[in-house]
Amino acid sequence: MEKTRQRAPKRISTILVRPQPGKKSRALVQCGPIVVPAAIGRTGRSILKREGDGATPVAAMKLLYGFRRGERPQRLTTPLALSRIRSGMLWCDQAENANYNRLVKAPFKPSHEELKRKDGLYDVCLVMDWNVSSRARHRGSAIFLHLIRPGYQPTDGCVAVKPQDMRRMLPHMRKGTVVRVL
Secondary structure (H helix, E strand, O other), rough: OOOOOOOOOOOOEEEEEEEEOOEEEEEEEEOOEEEEEEEOOOOOOOOOOOOOOOOOOOOOEEEEEEEOOOOOOOOOOOOEEEEEEEOOEEEEOOOOOOOOOEEEEEEOOEEEEEOOOOOOOOOOOEEEEOOOOOOOOOOOOOOEEEEEHHHHOOOOOOEOOHHHHHHHHHHHHOOOEEEEOO
């Protein structure tokens, strides 16, 4: 009997995020042949992204790395580096702080987001290079590709997809894969 070898998923160099006509906070994400609905910023897209504006930046952003919840069992296959989210992991979103748009640890008094969320949005959370490698104050922070709220509720500027859609796309993502928001 002949063994069948499973082929590695095709590497996708660019993931496209196209606006959905008539709905400023909705989009379609295309990862190779996979096309899935998504939620984007509550105010839609912007070429002039600012901290707190609720917009998803119109940009080409490389995937850097990601986070996953370890205590919630799920099988994730991806060549992208995923770190386990632990209690006390935070992301600074206070523009005046030296740690702006960086991972920080609790206790941390300046404004921040918790990565270990009760709502599960960051059970899989991929960091896109928006204002990370080269930071500028007030240009926006915590722009992630993460899981969606029920009913495709808008994000604060991120791109969000269903858990099953994230699992389908993850095998094609690597460090440097570009997420291009049109």
